[in-house]
Amino acid sequence: MKKKKIVALLAAAAMFVTMGTGCMTTKATDGTGSESGNGKTEITFYTYNLSVASHKEAAQKLIDDFNAQSDTVHVTGVAADVMSLQTKIQSDYAAGQTFDVVQCALNQVGYYVENYKLPSFEDVAGQDAFDAHMEGFAENAKTLGQYSDGKTYVLPYTFSTPMLYYNADLFRKAGLDPDAPIETWEDVKKCGTALKAAGYEGVQVTATTATGDYDWLIQAMIYSNGGDVMNADHTEVTFNDPNTVGAIQTWQDLVKSGAHTNYTDTEAQEAFLAGNQGMLVTPSAFESGLISAAESGGWELRAVGFPSFGEKEAIPTNSGSGLCIMSSDPEKQKAAWEFIKYVTSAEGYTTITSMMGYLPLRPAIVDDEKYLKSWAEEHPFVRTNLSQLNRLHRWEGFPGMNGGQISTLLNQTVTKCIFSDCDVAAEMQTLQDQAQDLMP
Amino acid sequence: MSELALSALPDLSGVSVRQQSATKRILKRITPFLFVAPALILVLFWVYRPLVQTFGLSTQMWNMNPNVEPVSVGLQNFQYIFTHPDFAQAVWNTLLYILLMLPFSVILPMAIAIATNRLGSRAKNIYRAIFFLPMIMPPVACSAVWRWLMHPINGLFNHVLTSMGVVTEGIRFLSDENWVLLSIVLIAGWKMIGFSTLMFSAGLTGIDPSYYEAASVDGHKKWYQTLTITLPLLSPTIMLMLMMSVLMTAQWTFAYIDVLTQGGPAGASTNVYYLLWTYGFKNFNSGLSSAAAVVFFIGFGILALIFTRINRKVAFYDN
Numbered sequence: 009m010k011k012k013k014i015v016a017l018l019a020a021a022a023m024f025v026t027m028g029t030g031c032m033t034t035k036a037t038d039g040t041g042s043e044s045g046n047g048k049t050e051i052t053f054y055t056y057n058l059s060v061a062s063h064k065e066a067a068q069k070l071i072d073d074f075n076a077q078s079d080t081v082h083v084t085g086v087a088a089d090v091m092s093l094q095t096k097i098q099s100d101y102a103a104g105q106t107f108d109v110v111q112c113a114l115n116q117v118g119y120y121v122e123n124y125k126l127p128s129f130e131d132v133a134g135q136d137a138f139d140a141h142m143e144g145f146a147e148n149a150k151t152l153g154q155y156s157d158g159k160t161y162v163l164p165y166t167f168s169t170p171m172l173y174y175n176a177d178l179f180r181k182a183g184l185d186p187d188a189p190i191e192t193w194e195d196v197k198k199c200g201t202a203l204k205a206a207g208y209e210g211v212q213v214t215a216t217t218a219t220g221d222y223d224w225l226i227q228a229m230i231y232s233n234g235g236d237v238m239n240a241d242h243t244e245v246t247f248n249d250p251n252t253v254g255a256i257q258t259w260q261d262l263v264k265s266g267a268h269t270n271y272t273d274t275e276a277q278e279a280f281l282a283g284n285q286g287m288l289v290t291p292s293a294f295e296s297g298l299i300s301a302a303e304s305g306g307w308e309l310r311a312v313g314f315p316s317f318g319e320k321e322a323i324p325t326n327s328g329s330g331l332c333i334m335s336s337d338p339e340k341q342k343a344a345w346e347f348i349k350y351v352t353s354a355e356g357y358t359t360i361t362s363m364m365g366y367l368p369l370r371p372a373i374v375d376d377e378k379y380l381k382s383w384a385e386e387h388p389f390v391r392t393n394l395s396q397l398n399r400l401h402r403w404e405g406f407p408g409m410n411g412g413q414i415s416t417l418l419n420q421t422v423t424k425c426i427f428s429d430c431d432v433a434a435e436m437q438t439l440q441d442q443a444q445d446l447m448p
Numbered sequence: 449m450s451e452l453a454l455s456a457l458p459d460l461s462g463v464s465v466r467q468q469s470a471t472k473r474i475l476k477r478i479t480p481f482l483f484v485a486p487a488l489i490l491v492l493f494w495v496y497r498p499l500v501q502t503f504g505l506s507t508q509m510w511n512m513n514p515n516v517e518p519v520s521v522g523l524q525n526f527q528y529i530f531t532h533p534d535f536a537q538a539v540w541n542t543l544l545y546i547l548l549m550l551p552f553s554v555i556l557p558m559a560i561a562i563a564t565n566r567l568g569s570r571a572k573n574i575y576r577a578i579f580f581l582p583m584i585m586p587p588v589a590c591s592a593v594w595r596w597l598m599h600p601i602n603g604l605f606n607h608v609l610t611s612m613g614v615v616t617e618g619i620r621f622l623s624d625e626n627w628v629l630l631s632i633v634l635i636a637g638w639k640m641i642g643f644s645t646l647m648f649s650a651g652l653t654g655i656d657p658s659y660y661e662a663a664s665v666d667g668h669k670k671w672y673q674t675l676t677i678t679l680p681l682l683s684p685t686i687m688l689m690l691m692m693s694v695l696m697t698a699q700w701t702f703a704y705i706d707v708l709t710q711g712g713p714a715g716a717s718t719n720v721y722y723l724l725w726t727y728g729f730k731n732f733n734s735g736l737s738s739a740a741a742v743v744f745f746i747g748f749g750i751l752a753l754i755f756t757r758i759n760r761k762v763a764f765y766d767n
Contacts, residue, residue: 424714
């Protein structure tokens with residue numbers, strides 16, 4: 009009796025195993041591009057915008073528009089999940105089934121170059137062709153995808169800076185003047201407390217969970233207070249720096265005062281979309297979703313730049329992504345460059361900015377009648393967002409094999425600090441010690 | 449296993465053994481093993497090989513990139529996990545998860561199964577279908593619905609609670625460190641009730657109805673029959689579900705943690721598997737992840753051993 013059971017169990021186990029391998033092989037065939045019947049080079053494009061509801065249409069439009077105008081290349085989009093993007097890229101790479109063009113996070117350039125054998129754009133396109141393409145590209149964005157050898161391995165693509173969005177109608181209901189400037193965290197605190205007193209919710213800086221445990225918005229808080237996460241030569245973390253600690257203390261104080269909600273970031277976003285939350289500090293990547301929620305909810309959405317710590321100038325970081333070429337086949341690399349050239353052209357950014365809310369990394373197109381001028385008149389936020397580009401700080405990735413671990417620890421410690429009344433300086437010192445151990 | 453397979457062969461004792469060549473004899477011997485070989489090889493390849501590899505990886509530092517050579521670091525990974533608080537917190541949370549999950553995986557389903565057992569077959573099927581429905585819904589979709597229900601201001605739960613005056617400010621089910629673990633248990637438990645009920649129902653079907661008839665003839669009340677007939681005869685199922693619940697709760701809760709809280713706030717809802725996953729597939733630190741896996745493997749292995757021991761003593765099989 010018992011033995012029969014064991015045999016049955018083994019048989020069941022074998023079935024599961026074969027089912028598993030079955031799935032894997034089908035996946036593998038999906039992942040590889042091939043020559044299509046009409047002689048075009050087939051390439052695949054791995055992008056998370058295809059899996060974001062408010063970006064999907066635009067991401068597909070970019071691919072379709074490119075395919076319609078290209079005689080030599082055909083692109084197939086593959087949706088990636090933004091929360092597990094890096095996980096997927098790494099596991100696909102380890103399994104030997106990468107996609108040809110991959111959208112990747114911009115803090116990881118060093119990691120990508122060192123681990124994935126990427127070709128540089130200068131090599132694929134040729135220096136002159138590359139330089140010609142980069143003409144008119146935002147100065148501060150140009151260098152973000154460069155490695156220490158001075159070559160560009162990741163081309164900045166969809167890209168946003170954090171902004172403070174607010175619900176002007178809730179401001180009026182709470183007796184606040186929506187036209188009064190909101191420039192500093194002190195202003196934010198005042199508005200948040202007033203909103204709370206009127207029975208609404210104040211602000212939430214969606215920096216800890218909504219962005220898939222990334223730390224770029226946490227870094228923006230730290231840089232804006234004059235702090236830093238690492239020393240200049242990236243050998244030591246500086247989480248116990250007084251300005252770094254100060255930034256988190258100000259943030260904790262916002263929460264303690266009730267001006268800042270202590271929800272998960274997704275909950276805060278939902279509350280803001282539903283018109284119950286007054287302010288939301290979030291990347292402009294979510295802007296198209298916010299605009300449509302405000303329209304359907306019948307309230308007035310406004311936006312200002314990332315708030316500053318007192319007199320210090322606010323220093324936003326960049327969220328978002330770049331494109332890299334992961335194919336090792338020269339023909340596909342050329343095809344990938346054709347596609348990347350198209351999506352980062354003036355035409356590409358017209359679609360990206362107007363339909364998704366990311367920054368036009370060719371800033372001149374907001375003054376060009378052919379592209380975004382009329383759109384920018386209806387959407388004045390884009391100029392605020394563009395002006396932040398001039399003060400941009402690179403979103404730093406921590407070096408070495410344990411770099412990701414340090415990001416996770418930073419995120420966890422900051423979450424703990426701001427949502428409890430713990431001693432920030434002590435917590436940050438503990439983080440400093442733990443993280444320093446993980447530095448190479 | 450080998451005995452079973454051998455006994456299934458025709459009895460060869462009557463045939464003259466000397467006439468068979470040595471190779472034939474060997475062939476006869478290994479035939480049963482050849483039958484199970486495909487399954488065995490797959491299990492060895494997919495289960496035991498990675499297990500052995502995990503032990504190897506736990507002494508190395510590697511980011512799972514084929515272009516990068518792993519660095520041997522000895523027992524450093526173990527030292528890291530035992531000296532850092534996130535590991536202890538994950539273990540503690542896992543114990544809480546296991547404890548809080550038991551009502552949903554054993555007590556409630558057993559009660560439901562027993563209560564619906566004597567209903568007419570149509571009513572019984574409808575009831576059980578209702579309880580089983582959550583089981584077949586995809587976890588991510590469930591998570592989204594539960595997140596809306598549990599939303600601190602827009603959610604239905606808080607709407608009801610505040611309008612009834614139970615609370616003045618909405619409960620932050622998923623962001624309050626005192627609530628988040630309970631909330632995850634509630635969601636995972638709601639999902640597990642169906643499966644467990646099904647298991648208990650199957651266990652009940654196996655009980656010979658003549659015991660109840662005899663007890664009724666003797667004039668025993670229903671509750672007394674449940675206590676003295678149903679529960680003892682159900683003991684193998686109870687033990688099985690108890691063991692499954694203890695060993696698998698960390699896996700059952702994983703999807704909800706990943707979608708709803710990512711282990712937060714500040715690790716308050718993480719569990720051992722989520723931690724392991726974070727180490728391995730978020731931070732690409734296969735060494736730490738494997739070291740943690742080795743520790744959990746040993747821990748859960750001991751638990752499983754204890755369970756089989758208890759099982760032999762407690763469970764009552766009616767043959």
